[in-house]
Amino acid sequence: DAGITQSPRHKVTETGTPVTLRCHQTENHRYMYWYRQDPGHGLRLIHYSYGVKDTDKGEVSDGYSVSRSKTEDFLLTLESATSSQTSVYFCAISGRTGANQPQHFGDGTRLSIL
Amino acid sequence: AQTVTQSQPEMSVQEAETVTLSCTYDTSESDYYLFWYKQPPSRQMILVIRQEAYKQQNATENRFSVNFQKAAKSFSLKISDSQLGDAAMYFCAYRSAGFGNEKLTFGTGTRLTIIP
16 A cells, blocks of 8 residues: 555544644655545545645635645645535645556545534 | 546445446547546545556456547446445546646546445
């Protein structure tokens, strides 16, 4: 299995509080991604990174920010959590570009915002 | 933008039988990759099979095979000899082949139930 660790695995918090989710990889892969999974929507890309300090927005980036100061860590921050951000969040990684390299996923973080 | 459609929210099959899950996609690109991922109740996302658009031959992985129809933009997954462990959500996903285009676009999933 690809070495991807997401933390925490579960979190319950209140509306308006800041939340940071962490993704840690041991594969030295260049690309890292954050997705959210909601019923009826499948997985949707929030943000992704193509290198240290290089990030870009996905299709549902509003209300989220990311940072990548080291190859192995990719952080997702909800500056002021809202109930609409209750979801399961997945981190994924992939290797070199242009090749048939599938993304490998972490085990997900279930985030509940009350 | 690319879109992926899975029109079957739920499917069921008798154990040991064969089932086909459908997936269609919309793209203007000629080179891309397609994937099927499995998500069991454990919530893990597990790669089942992948297909390169430039390959005419359909991909096969043990009991899993695809029917890739490029002109029709169709990418169905066939599971033969269904087993109880195949029960899961199945997601079809698309990825552009160009440099830097690493993002996956997912369908909404099909929940597969295996009937003993």
